[in-house]
Amino acid sequence: MATYHVKKTGNDTTGDGSDSLPWLTIGKGVTVMTGGDTLEVHTGTYVETVTCSDAGSAGAPTIIQAHGTTGSYDVVTVAPTSGHGFYIPGKAYVTIRGFVVDGTTPATGRFGIRFDAASHNLIVEDCEVKNFCMGIIGAHTGTPKVGSNNVTIRRNSIHNNGVASEGQLDHGIYSDTGINWTIQYNLVYSNTGYGIHLYPGTTNSTVSWNICHDNAASDNGNGEANILVSNTGHTIERNICYGIGDAAGMGIRVQYGDADPANIELRHNTIGASGTYGIYIAAGCTGITLKNNLSVGSTTPISNNAGAGCVLTNNVTSGTPSALWTNSGAGDYTLKAGAAVLNTGTDIGQSFNGAAPDQGAAEAFVFLSASVENSATTTLVVNFTNNVTANLLPASSITGFTSKKNGSNNVITAASRSGNNTVLLTLTNAIAQGDTVLVSYSGGNLTDSSLFGYTINQPYIQTLTDQAVTNNVVVPDLAPAAPTGLTVV
Amino acid sequence: MIATLSWTANTEGDMLKYKVYWSYGDGVWTGAPFISSQDVTFPTHTVDLTGLPDGATIYFAVTAIDVALNESAKSSSVSKINKYIRRY
Numbered sequence: 001m002a003t004y005h006v007k008k009t010g011n012d013t014t015g016d017g018s019d020s021l022p023w024l025t026i027g028k029g030v031t032v033m034t035g036g037d038t039l040e041v042h043t044g045t046y047v048e049t050v051t052c053s054d055a056g057s058a059g060a061p062t063i064i065q066a067h068g069t070t071g072s073y074d075v076v077t078v079a080p081t082s083g084h085g086f087y088i089p090g091k092a093y094v095t096i097r098g099f100v101v102d103g104t105t106p107a108t109g110r111f112g113i114r115f116d117a118a119s120h121n122l123i124v125e126d127c128e129v130k131n132f133c134m135g136i137i138g139a140h141t142g143t144p145k146v147g148s149n150n151v152t153i154r155r156n157s158i159h160n161n162g163v164a165s166e167g168q169l170d171h172g173i174y175s176d177t178g179i180n181w182t183i184q185y186n187l188v189y190s191n192t193g194y195g196i197h198l199y200p201g202t203t204n205s206t207v208s209w210n211i212c213h214d215n216a217a218s219d220n221g222n223g224e225a226n227i228l229v230s231n232t233g234h235t236i237e238r239n240i241c242y243g244i245g246d247a248a249g250m251g252i253r254v255q256y257g258d259a260d261p262a263n264i265e266l267r268h269n270t271i272g273a274s275g276t277y278g279i280y281i282a283a284g285c286t287g288i289t290l291k292n293n294l295s296v297g298s299t300t301p302i303s304n305n306a307g308a309g310c311v312l313t314n315n316v317t318s319g320t321p322s323a324l325w326t327n328s329g330a331g332d333y334t335l336k337a338g339a340a341v342l343n344t345g346t347d348i349g350q351s352f353n354g355a356a357p358d359q360g361a362a363e364a365f366v367f368l369s370a371s372v373e374n375s376a377t378t379t380l381v382v383n384f385t386n387n388v389t390a391n392l393l394p395a396s397s398i399t400g401f402t403s404k405k406n407g408s409n410n411v412i413t414a415a416s417r418s419g420n421n422t423v424l425l426t427l428t429n430a431i432a433q434g435d436t437v438l439v440s441y442s443g444g445n446l447t448d449s450s451l452f453g454y455t456i457n458q459p460y461i462q463t464l465t466d467q468a469v470t471n472n473v474v475v476p477d478l479a480p481a482a483p484t485g486l487t488v489v
Numbered sequence: 490m491i492a493t494l495s496w497t498a499n500t501e502g503d504m505l506k507y508k509v510y511w512s513y514g515d516g517v518w519t520g521a522p523f524i525s526s527q528d529v530t531f532p533t534h535t536v537d538l539t540g541l542p543d544g545a546t547i548y549f550a551v552t553a554i555d556v557a558l559n560e561s562a563k564s565s566s567v568s569k570i571n572k573y574i575r576r577y
Contacts, residue, residue, distance in 0.1 A: 480559065
């Protein structure tokens with residue numbers, strides 16, 4: 001499992017793939033590397049199609065990545081003038097990570113990242129894929145069809161793909177046939193066809209925590225959607241969809257197929273204005289469930305044409321966007337203080353904060369308690385309940401908190417996170433045992449780490465005004481010191 | 490035998506008393522050869538002990554006890570040897 005390097009200063013003839021003697025092209029690297037190796041590509045634009053011809057194995061994938069790690073990759077652009085960006089012809093255990101894949105001008109048959117049939121256990125993460133016919137596609141062959149299984153696509157930005165004249169045929173993410181696709185935390189927008197399109201041969205997949213907006217950018221009246229699913233066994237949850245280029249378009253569409261869709265669960269999705277239908281369930285579907293979805297602003301927020309084949313549980317279809325969402329006009333569909341959907345959902349067995357789940361994709365975190373730190377009376381501890389996402393943000397330099405002692409401002413000199421869901425405030429003036437201080441929060445930067453589309457976090461929206469905190473720390477009654485100076489006569 | 494012990498007064502605000510221990514063994518304050526103990530009410534920090542056995546080395550230590558009956562560690566020990574006094 002070797003690691004090789006490609007740099008714009010490298011040389012395919014004299015290089016050996018080491019960090020000090022790198023190759024010049026990614027193409028050279030993939031011809032030398034073997035299964036389980038890693039190829040790290042350094043800063044620059046590479047005008048070539050990358051064909052991965054070496055499968056990895058379980059626990060030792062073949063990795064082709066931009067140099068760096070999540071959040072700090074070199075800017076590495078793969079920009080072929082013809083052909084695909086990345087091509088994986090039936091290979092398994094391959095990871096592509098951290099690239100900008102730019103087709104410059106979408107053209108028929110050119111795909112940003114293409115998996116051919118019988119590829120499996122693939123990961124595409126932290127990439128930007130744009131200006132191709134389709135962004136990421138899992139193709140198929142044969143009858144019956146063979147596609148790609150166990151595919152993870154996460155934290156990517158996939159946009160502006162599609163040939164305008166092909167409209168509904170070109171999508172951001174497309175799986176024709178496959179099992180177990182996991183599509184999470186992606187930002188998918190302004191593609192000419194569907195944003196995410198799981199075609200009839202795709203089953204048992206999860207689409208969650210994505211933001212899909214303004215797809216169907218080439219309006220053609222075909223009822224395109226930001227997310228389309230078909231077949232069976234899918235979970236579609238906590239996605240945010242809004243905007244659609246097709247006036248007859250939809251936010252999430254359950255339809256299509258060689259057979260009618262079945263056993264698909266849509267839960268906790270937020271759908272803003274999305275053309276004709278917010279959520280559309282086609283006739284003939286069976287075993288479809290809609291739970292705690294929030295769809296407001298489309299002509300018909302939820303359209304169930306499957307009758308008893310679709311069971312709806314506590315979904316919201318009315319409300320005022322400006323009262324629900326932080327700034328929906330700017331694409332911020334996180335929940336706003338006072339939103340009518342706070343704690344009004346049905347408990348469907350998932351974690352939530354407060355008395356009941358919020359409806360829609362976001363789950364606002366709530367104040368839990370405040371106390372004085374035992375060991376330091378200048379430290380105020382503020383705890384939140386945040387059961388859905390891992391931790392609060394930011395880790396330090398948290399703003400928005402103020403405190404008062406005896407009516408005067410007790411200046412906070414530092415505010416940082418401790419653990420996942422606790423904020424520690426360092427006060428200028430100590431809080432003696434039995435004293436009470438007041439703590440407030442307003443207009444600060446505290447959010448959870450929900451990462452819808454890898455871009456948006458739910459802010460803290462609960463009212464916290466002059467929350468009284470008394471130092472009730474009981475000082476342990478320590479034994480006296482041992483006497484000294486004992487003498488005897 | 491008579492022994493007079495004194496020590497530096499404690500300064501804690503919740504002092505209740507002291508306890509003086511004496512023993513035939515240095516550092517042995519429970520069980521044999523421990524002999525006995527006696528309370529001294531705070532703030533007194535001296536005591537005369539009488540009726541101690543003659544003819545042996547006796548070791549002494551003192552502890553401080555607060556109103557919650559928290560007892561301190563033993564002070565450093567001191568000792569006194571009383572020779573046997575022939576009475577005839």
